[in-house]
Amino acid sequence: AGDLASNELVVGDLNFSKNYVEQIQKVDREEIRRVADKYFHRDNLTITLLQPVVEKVAAKPEISLKKPPLINKYELLNGMTLLVRENHTLPTVFMQAVFKGGLRSENEKNNGLCEFTRRMLLKGTKTKTRQEIAQKIESLGGTINTYGGNNSFGCSVSVLKEDFDTGLEILADVIMNSTFPSEEIERERRIILAQIKAQEDDIFNATFKLFKETLFIHHPFRFQRIGSAQSIARITRADLIKYYNEFYVPNNMVLAVYGDVKASEVVKKLEQAFSNFEPRPLPLIQVPQELEPTQIRAATKYMEKKQALIMIGFQGIAIKSEDRYTFEVMTSILSGGGSRLFQSLRDELGLAYSVGSFSFIGLEDPGAYVFYVATAPEKIEAASDGLLEEIKKLITLEVSEDELNRAKKDLIGGETIRLETNQALAFQCALDELYGLDYQNFKRYASDINQVTKEDIRKVAAKYFDLASYTMVVVGPKEETQ
Numbered sequence: 001a002g003d004l005a006s007n008e009l010v011v012g013d014l015n016f017s018k019n020y021v022e023q024i025q026k027v028d029r030e031e032i033r034r035v036a037d038k039y040f041h042r043d044n045l046t047i048t049l050l051q052p053v054v055e056k057v058a059a060k061p062e063i064s065l066k067k068p069p070l071i072n073k074y075e076l077l078n079g080m081t082l083l084v085r086e087n088h089t090l091p092t093v094f095m096q097a098v099f100k101g102g103l104r105s106e107n108e109k110n111n112g113l114c115e116f117t118r119r120m121l122l123k124g125t126k127t128k129t130r131q132e133i134a135q136k137i138e139s140l141g142g143t144i145n146t147y148g149g150n151n152s153f154g155c156s157v158s159v160l161k162e163d164f165d166t167g168l169e170i171l172a173d174v175i176m177n178s179t180f181p182s183e184e185i186e187r188e189r190r191i192i193l194a195q196i197k198a199q200e201d202d203i204f205n206a207t208f209k210l211f212k213e214t215l216f217i218h219h220p221f222r223f224q225r226i227g228s229a230q231s232i233a234r235i236t237r238a239d240l241i242k243y244y245n246e247f248y249v250p251n252n253m254v255l256a257v258y259g260d261v262k263a264s265e266v267v268k269k270l271e272q273a274f275s276n277f278e279p280r281p282l283p284l285i286q287v288p289q290e291l292e293p294t295q296i297r298a299a300t301k302y303m304e305k306k307q308a309l310i311m312i313g314f315q316g317i318a319i320k321s322e323d324r325y326t327f328e329v330m331t332s333i334l335s336g337g338g339s340r341l342f343q344s345l346r347d348e349l350g351l352a353y354s355v356g357s358f359s360f361i362g363l364e365d366p367g368a369y370v371f372y373v374a375t376a377p378e379k380i381e382a383a384s385d386g387l388l389e390e391i392k393k394l395i396t397l398e399v400s401e402d403e404l405n406r407a408k409k410d411l412i413g414g415e416t417i418r419l420e421t422n423q424a425l426a427f428q429c430a431l432d433e434l435y436g437l438d439y440q441n442f443k444r445y446a447s448d449i450n451q452v453t454k455e456d457i458r459k460v461a462a463k464y465f466d467l468a469s470y471t472m473v474v475v476g477p478k479e480e481t482q
Contacts (some may be wrong), residue, residue: 083433105283109231137159151319196229210301257426292315328411
């Protein structure tokens, strides 16, 4: 369950670990040689040397630290926002396009439409078939991917420096000229329906689905991003084309180009590549208001599994909430090996196979904060009581200074390492700009995290975790779950 939670939070794909293993098995000697040639060269070499201390130390040479490359922002005539970061460390270029939309743009009838549409993006354009798109990008040693989320969706391309023009042409082509071939639609529909069935058999997926349906009565967050069997079955080619024409428009788009490029040249090439990409009025996304629960909500689902999964949660925050970084520090304290929940419910009480918490954030609407514990079916009551007791401690007692400092160190260090790649930083900056946070928001992360205090965590817990109106769902074998 912990692995599934991590997959959902980090990459938005509960089956990431399974797919990862499958991709590892596909690696051959030629692929290893290509990657070695790409990364193992002198210009990318770092050497460290550990020597014994000597009595006479030579004068330290002056060290010149290069400032991180600047990020330039441009507004194109068609309304597209462009971010460019010159980083000449490696001869690669990463392009990330993001659009507002996602799950919050859907309703019960068309649930899964955004996900279905983004999957069709690579299935054929006016000039290329699905196979030709795949073969072209593979011949460059590059990658092309799409994603769909709660609040956005997008497409990315990664290529070598000398293939930038070709990579940009492919990215522009799928964004502007996708054709949605009928045979490809039906092929993808069968794949999606099979994946929905697989998710229904997965205990973490099933529990999280039940939790969202119980907490959210009106908001689209109650749906699954992949859709339901019923909604996917009724989505037509006309529905896909309509969503594509409405949301895949330049005035709804941020494009980040990070890597071994020159900013001035990128702007000219982007203006040319997207010269026929005309802005259009954006559809009004009317999201139903979700009132806070006024009493405890509970639901149960029976699955013939050897373990049970419990989720307890509350309405959370929107992305611009002043409590966002307090939530991050609190989650770091609560989750992971050696964390507060792990030590209490697993090490001390022996009630958990895995335990933790996570938050998903809304764009303009509250998301949710979720605590979970996987346990033996006969320990459901004790595990749920233990989880509620830990939530009560958050509300009434301050965390320790050691917990606070360790969480801050882990978060800041982890974020620094995560954003070292062009891919991660481009995606982060593009989303922050799209969501109105400013593309340089990442520079304030360490400062925002360091400002969180022990009292902030207690106050935020008391503000959001009302033990008179939480949502609790349990999934497990019928006999013990009743």
